[in-house]
Amino acid sequence: MPLEVRTTATLAEAASLLQSERAARFMAGGTLMMRAVNEGDVSFSTIVRTSDPAFVRVRAAGGRIELGAGVTMAQVLASRELAFLHPAARAVGGPAVRTMATVGGNLFAAHPYGDFATALLALDARVQLASGFGAREVPLEDLLRGRERGPRQLVAAVSFERPADPAAFRFRKMTRTHPKGPAVLTIAAWLPTSGGRVSGARVAFGAMAPFPIRARAVERALEGRLLSAEGVAPAVAAAAREGDPPTDPIASAWYRQRVVGVVLRRLLLGEL
Ligand SMILES: Cc1cc2nc3c(=O)[nH]c(=O)nc-3n(C[C@H](O)[C@H](O)[C@H](O)COP(=O)(O)OP(=O)(O)OC[C@H]3O[C@@H](n4cnc5c(N)ncnc54)[C@H](O)[C@@H]3O)c2cc1C
The missing domain is CATH 3.30.465.10 (Uridine Diphospho-n-acetylenolpyruvylglucosamine Reductase; domain 3)
Structure with a gap:
């Protein structure tokens, strides 16, 4: 045509x-x-x-x-x-x-694409x-x-x-093929702190639903917490309950739900 x-x-x-x-x-x-x-x-x-x-x-x-x-x-x-x-x-x-x-x-861009949109959502x-x-x-x-x-x-x-403090903005993409594969999942977070405690966090997940989403339960669990292993534990536990991840050739919904907490913990603690 x-x-x-x-x-x-x-x-x-x-x-x-x-x-x-x-x-x-x-x-x-x-x-x-x-x-x-x-x-x-x-x-x-x-x-x-x-x-x-x-x-x-x-x-x-x-x-x-x-x-x-x-x-x-x-x-x-x-x-x-x-x-x-x-x-x-x-x-x-x-x-x-x-x-x-x-x-x-x-x-x-349809799932699992939308990495940049995920970052914009956290902003x-x-x-x-x-x-x-x-x-x-x-x-x-x-x-x-x-x-x-x-x-x-x-x-x-x-x-x-x-962002008043660019270091408070964090982004991480998990992929099977490096350096440029489609996302197993993507996380972007805006993590302002006051007196060392998180105040007003925004967290966005990509590839955890048919379109990028805000992870509200994770945001609530971070409020007033220190960015320490103990402080982020409730947010990490909440991560698997966010979204409705599709199964696709990159990863199953089951796998995405299991790894999202691991990737989130690493992002929050600033680990590689
Ligand atoms: C090999 C390959 C690898 C890729 N890897 C990734 C990746 O790792 N991560 C990722 O997120 N994406 C990836 N993509 C998907 C895609 O390249 C990006 O999402 C890109 O940002 C899409 O932008 P585009 O301008 O090329 O969109 P287009 O192809 O021009 O358009 C895509 C859709 O968006 C609509 N659209 C475009 N602009 C507008 C607008 N201003 N207003 C309304 N509708 C609009 C179009 O109508 C169309 O439906 C990949 C694509 C390819 C081919």
Whole structure:
């Protein structure tokens, strides 16, 4: 079936096209979309792209960081301001994939992908949605929860507060094939402390559910605790009860539930 490719000058035009044409699908880096094209996916007949400069813009100088949805993992890795996000960007595929793979595309990548989205979730990111009538913002958690239902929305950008202490942001991906396999599971955590005790932690799990999730029971169990073996024990015990991990060729749900506590403990204690 012939495919039409339409490139718009603005995000708003791209959003309008996607809203008006049911058979239109947005393409950013194309690492997953081109696979769909090559495999003969007939669920779309128009590919929408945009050359809007805002789509690929990084604003990292102030207290709030904004990444255009078309920013690639390679762009993140090239920014010193975004050094705390380098482990998450480096977790996405190999160098060739990272050159094309975008922040926005990662929010829609099916399980077990979504490593960067997991990091953004722990940063409590907000998502800017483009439409023909102007932009609006929603929490990333809501977008991820609703991404399988309802009409596909065009993400223009994501934004989040710059971590006051970058060392309080931690990321870890467990994979079977190194250095670039799909995730058995991914954990990202924002762990601010007050007087040595955790205060206001945010913990996100990737590949532990059909989409990246916040691990609320783990967060509650960490509140007021020291990041010591004894202090993190209740959070580690809570980890296996979070999510609903799918079974896939990478790992079974059973295995994911058993190893998530081990990976979480290592991340919380800063162990290798
Ligand atoms: C070999 C290989 C290895 C990979 N390894 C990993 C990995 O280790 N970790 C990982 O997380 N991912 C991995 N991926 C998946 C993928 O490369 C990334 O998730 C990437 O970030 C997807 O971004 P993209 O721009 O290429 O998406 P595209 O292929 O352009 O699009 C993917 C989907 O997202 C939608 N989309 C894209 N941008 C937007 C937007 N702004 N608004 C709304 N919808 C949008 C598209 O319509 C499409 O449905 C891998 C892929 C390949 C091919």
